[in-house]
Amino acid sequence: xxxxxxxxxxxxxxxxxxxxxxxxxxxxxxxxxxxxxxxxxxxxxxxxxxxxxxxxxxxxxxxxxxxxxxxxxxxxxxxxxxxxxxxxxxxxxxxxxxxxxxxxxxxxxxxxxxxxxxxxxxxxxxxxxxxxxxxxxxxxxxxxxxxxxxxxxxxxxxxxxxxxxxxxxxxxxxxxxxxxxxxxxxxxxxxxxxxxxxxxxxxxxxxxxxxxxxxxxxxxxxxxxxxxxxxxxxxxxxxxxxxxxxxxxxxxxxxxxxxxxxxxxxxxxxxxxxxxxxxxxxxxxxxxxxxxxxxxxxxxxxxxxxxxxxxxxxxxxxxxxxxxxxxxxxxxxxxxxxxxxxxxxxxxxxxxxxxxxxxxxxxxxxxxxxxxxxxxxxxxxxxxxxxxxxxxxxxxxxxxxxx
Amino acid sequence: xxxxxxxxxxxxxxxxxxxxxxxxxxxxxxxxxxxxxxxxxxxxxxxxxxxxxxxxxxxxxxxxxxxxxxxxxxxxxxxxxxxxxxxxxxxxxxxxxxxxxxxxxxxxxxxxxxxxxxxxxxxxxxxxxxxxxxxxxxxxxxxxxxxxxxxxxxxxxxxxxxxxxxxxxxxxxxxxxxxxxxxxxxxxxxxxxxxxxxxxxxxxxxxxxxxxxxxxxxxxxxxxxxxxxxxxxxxxxxxxxxxxxxxxxxxxxxxxxxxxxxxxxxxxxxxxxxxxxxxxxxxxxxxxxxxxxxxxxxxxxxxxxxxxxxxxxxxxxxxxxxxxxxxxxxxxxxxxxxxxxxxxxxxxxxxxxxxxxxxxxxxxxxxxxxxxxxxxxxxxxxxxxxxxxxxxxxxxxxxxxxx
Numbered sequence: 001x002x003x004x005x006x007x008x009x010x011x012x013x014x015x016x017x018x019x020x021x022x023x024x025x026x027x028x029x030x031x032x033x034x035x036x037x038x039x040x041x042x043x044x045x046x047x048x049x050x051x052x053x054x055x056x057x058x059x060x061x062x063x064x065x066x067x068x069x070x071x072x073x074x075x076x077x078x079x080x081x082x083x084x085x086x087x088x089x090x091x092x093x094x095x096x097x098x099x100x101x102x103x104x105x106x107x108x109x110x111x112x113x114x115x116x117x118x119x120x121x122x123x124x125x126x127x128x129x130x131x132x133x134x135x136x137x138x139x140x141x142x143x144x145x146x147x148x149x150x151x152x153x154x155x156x157x158x159x160x161x162x163x164x165x166x167x168x169x170x171x172x173x174x175x176x177x178x179x180x181x182x183x184x185x186x187x188x189x190x191x192x193x194x195x196x197x198x199x200x201x202x203x204x205x206x207x208x209x210x211x212x213x214x215x216x217x218x219x220x221x222x223x224x225x226x227x228x229x230x231x232x233x234x235x236x237x238x239x240x241x242x243x244x245x246x247x248x249x250x251x252x253x254x255x256x257x258x259x260x261x262x263x264x265x266x267x268x269x270x271x272x273x274x275x276x277x278x279x280x281x282x283x284x285x286x287x288x289x290x291x292x293x294x295x296x297x298x299x300x301x302x303x304x305x306x307x308x309x310x311x312x313x314x315x316x317x318x319x320x321x322x323x324x325x326x327x328x329x330x331x332x333x334x335x336x337x338x339x340x341x342x343x344x345x346x347x348x349x350x351x352x353x354x355x356x357x358x359x360x361x362x363x364x365x366x367x368x369x370x371x372x373x374x375x376x377x378x379x380x381x382x383x384x385x386x387x388x389x390x391x392x393x394x395x396x397x398x399x400x401x402x403x
Numbered sequence: 404x405x406x407x408x409x410x411x412x413x414x415x416x417x418x419x420x421x422x423x424x425x426x427x428x429x430x431x432x433x434x435x436x437x438x439x440x441x442x443x444x445x446x447x448x449x450x451x452x453x454x455x456x457x458x459x460x461x462x463x464x465x466x467x468x469x470x471x472x473x474x475x476x477x478x479x480x481x482x483x484x485x486x487x488x489x490x491x492x493x494x495x496x497x498x499x500x501x502x503x504x505x506x507x508x509x510x511x512x513x514x515x516x517x518x519x520x521x522x523x524x525x526x527x528x529x530x531x532x533x534x535x536x537x538x539x540x541x542x543x544x545x546x547x548x549x550x551x552x553x554x555x556x557x558x559x560x561x562x563x564x565x566x567x568x569x570x571x572x573x574x575x576x577x578x579x580x581x582x583x584x585x586x587x588x589x590x591x592x593x594x595x596x597x598x599x600x601x602x603x604x605x606x607x608x609x610x611x612x613x614x615x616x617x618x619x620x621x622x623x624x625x626x627x628x629x630x631x632x633x634x635x636x637x638x639x640x641x642x643x644x645x646x647x648x649x650x651x652x653x654x655x656x657x658x659x660x661x662x663x664x665x666x667x668x669x670x671x672x673x674x675x676x677x678x679x680x681x682x683x684x685x686x687x688x689x690x691x692x693x694x695x696x697x698x699x700x701x702x703x704x705x706x707x708x709x710x711x712x713x714x715x716x717x718x719x720x721x722x723x724x725x726x727x728x729x730x731x732x733x734x735x736x737x738x739x740x741x742x743x744x745x746x747x748x749x750x751x752x753x754x755x756x757x758x759x760x761x762x763x764x765x766x767x768x769x770x771x772x773x774x775x776x777x778x779x780x781x782x783x784x785x786x787x788x789x790x791x792x793x794x795x796x797x798x799x800x801x802x803x804x805x806x
Contacts (some may be wrong), residue, residue: 001447001448002448002451003452004451004452004453004455005456005667005670005671006452006802008433008436008660008663008664009491010436010437010438010439010445010449010660011439011443011445012437013437013438013439013440015438015439015440018439019439019653020438020441020653020656022437022438022554023437024511026698028435028436028437029435030411031431031434031435031657032427032431032432032434033411033413033431034413034415034416034426034431035423035425035426035607036413036416036736037416037418037420037423037736038423038608039732040414040736041730042413042414043413044415045404045405046405048407049405049406049407049409050407052407052724053408061524061756069473069474069477069609069636070472070477070657071652071653071654072652072653073633073634073651073652073653074472074473074634075654076633077632077634079635080606101633104633104685105633108629108630108632108633108792109631114707137781169572171738196653198653204438204655204656204657204658205441205653205654205655205657206472206654206655206656206657206658211539226511227511227719228511228512228631228632229480229631229632230476230479230480230504230507231476231477231510231635232634237738242653247741248476249475249477250422250423250474250475250476250599250601250608251474251607251608251609252607252608252655253423253607253608253609253655253659254434254607254608254609254657254658254661255607255609255655255658257411257416258657259631260411261411264408264410268408280643286529293425312525327443327444333439333440333443335442338650347639373747379784391415396415403559
């Protein structure tokens, strides 16, 4: 039992979860950099630099691009409460816990939300969205680019097309994809895109980068009612992040320092190299897991999110006990399932600084030990060998994040 | 002009503003401590410790006591959107920008808000609150214990009495007071009390500690409608900060580390010693300013907030230019006014780690130089001498925060 006044001495963990991911020592150093004030002229110029780096990572020219002072869920809330007014209608594609959360938050605005579902582990059918929207005035089509709860990635182009047919905005949750999976906000025509900092960007949790285009700016200007949240109100918070730098609320300055350093690291590596690193490390992980006889939760390989791999807990294995042993004996954290697949699946995150070859090998070796001890029949070393072989056949990518 | 990819190299500032205040090196070290996951068993136990330290600082036994994952304005929003449902009525005492903000945020819930005003620089008359509430069903009486925008502190007892007469909750913004000014949530009968981390606690900005009592818990259970904000919904976020530790959103783990260290420092010093330090340092500051012929904005000495001192910009002084010189030449940041007193006042914060004797002396000396250079007639050294004399006559207090 800790005494609350005890000094801070957390264990050293390897976080292979769907966030937070591990963080570069460079980012920790940035976090420990002495503060300046939030309206200090040095800081207000620095904010512009952070916004520019975010534009590069989102691949956008959007003027309104900045980190919201809240975690990813605050990004969802910002996106939907600014887009919706009472009486509006919107469509949310629901194929997991986080896309369901978008619908749930949107419902609290007094708008009518049409949920278009797909089973966990699958993507929503764009045709279903078209049918749901026919004959209605739809404000936006919302979806999770990467569903963190299931490990599913959704191709954006068909949804942009349907949204165009419906005259709707496209709202994209890129919390689990930004910097880890190809995403090009301007080319893909995303109107509102938000993300988190603690995933493939590998900054600490606590901010949610967002970008909105000129069409959304125009919509904000035409709103008839005030945005129901003051804290998340883009029409006013942008006076601080916009040209005027007018005080709105005090942002988490230390986290902005950390985010800046993490974005530098992402851009030094290069977006394409980062995507390739995430792809290669997941490919090796999957090769290893399959060689151990473990079944992937997402059946269609094209639907698998490179940053989060969902697997069925092997038959006969006590999932909670096995994860506990990984944590307590090997200091490796992986996650259980969420929602309806809570007790049947595990989720392994390989994101940002956590997505390294060494981590894949260490995890497979540790998992093998834990499963063997619970009596699973395994050919010793088969998993790690398959992963190593996958790496041996991978194209070289520039060194980044320890690769 | 900075290049956005340049390394992080902020200037070293002495922040004598109404937040953020300077921070102990111990807190920076805590910020740089490697993360663990937000559902790691070590972390969920550690959270309990942070909650316990917050209870000690708020002086409460309230079960629901935790830091909201947002800055102080998020605390205001949490307090009012959880307390109010559409059709409710509430009273907000408005004597500055932040109490006005409470009213503005409350109005976005669809409740009817009665603003009871006082001129900037004064406290609201509890009799006015009684009259505004008579014959109405008032859900809460809200006020800012310390008005950061004007430097006014309000005595809570008369408002508790009026709230009792009206059968209303008492909602208190303690952003500018917690740990710097006497505050005792349980003894003073505050139903909802929220604060910020970047003021007298001297942790980085980005969290807002809140505490609510059993009466509020009961009210939350009886709500007929969902809280309009999902992110700030106490009925669900408390499943994460409560016994269950059920995932709600990913909190800013690094900031929680920093907050823990800052709370340890506050409690090592002791609340009473901290209040006394803030009182003594402000008394010396005021002695110095008055010796320089500078007029205090808050006329009644009893109404002066110990953490934030508002002064009139001396006649003939270009306020923006003078603050700019303090910043650029002496690396000292003070703040301009807010709202209607923006161009006529300055605000000097002496909070937490910034509230040190050496800072009072350094500031008075630097200010003297700047004012002399703008042609103000001053007796050289009079300000610093008056402050030194004030210190010489002060009761010794235990060493804390460099005192």
